[in-house]
Amino acid sequence: MIRSIDTLSRNFDILQKKQENISANVANINTAGYKAQEIIQSTLQSKQMANHLGGPLLNQKNDIGSFTFGNQIDEMYRSFDQGGLKGTASATDVALQGNGFFTVAGTDGQTYYTRNGNFTVNAAGELVTQEGHRVLGIDANGQSTFIPAGGTDFSVDSNGNVNETGLQLMLTEFGNPEALTSRGNTLYTGQGGTASMGTTTVFQHSLEISNVNTADEITNLMLVGREFEANQKALNAADETLRKAANEIGKV
Template structure:
């Protein structure tokens, strides 16, 4: 009886986290470049329970063991990197990636983070950077008198400088991909860090080795599908309610047992 109480409690805890995750997905349905999260479940430790053989209660002979589960636990919480819809903005500093690649970003401590694109700008050091001011790799210095920024599909960056007839090529953006992008750790501001689950970053040029191409003047929308998340929310709510009913039924049965002793 007590097992049922504890098992239903694990189910409620698991579904609460599931509902929280779905709520975060729904809250970011219009967030540029947002990647939805998904919770994976696993059964908890299975224990062996011996039982008496029929008709042998007095002798105390034990029969074959039964395997009893101990509830449900969280196996994974992963990001799904399905591509969102591209939205045209016509802004030269808006970039989206059509493919599996990420742009590499240098953080203040010198470490690397990764982004799928977004709205970029020139930071106080004159470098092409994320909206948070973190420069892209390699460092691309934008001249003060530059205009008409152009970024090709292969990541080559050109600017038109006053007094020169032809555009100047500043360099080529570096891109990376991961064996298991679902293992990346989200840092906020559309930035991710590598982890043991994601594997090491694999470097290549844009349009090579499955990296994809860069689309200037576009932003990638959230990959959250409103209908799917609402269905997932309703299922999670019903599973939570079912676990509550199991807990209530177990409590009532314990109450009946206690009443019999009086």
């Protein structure tokens, strides 16, 4: 009985994490460049169960079959599938189609990667994210620098070349983007990035919308709700069994 309650407790923990994950996806449906995250779970290996109630004296080992003690979370998987593109009126809104990521210099000195091109301009006239991280570019010598975006004539072509500056957006690709570490606010860190070589197209006056599938998230939320209900019923049944057992023992 205690084993059953432990199993139910583990299931409740997993369902709680799944519900939190669904909530995060739904909350970011309108966040540019957001990539949906999914929880991958598996069933724990079954264990052979036995008691020692066999034989005429009820003292011999008696195999009673196998039992599975619930599920476990294997990984948090983030889908980097392409999101749709949405046109905007802002010249500093930039979208990517392809495998590349914008490369930005964090205010904390860390280099980040993002698909969120909802940029703005800081007091120094530099292109920055909404959090103030400066967008990086490369010059003719391949050196990294910050992108100037002051004034009213900022423009960027489909290859990421910034008009009349001799600079190009620094776009970085990863062979396995799923291995990137999320740092929140659509920012990621990771190793092994390489310069995007013609596989990513840049669109000005556009944003890549979230790749969250609303219908799938609603379905997942309903399934989690039903699992919660089923586990709650099982827990209530276990509690009732323990209560009756305690009362009967107390009468002996």
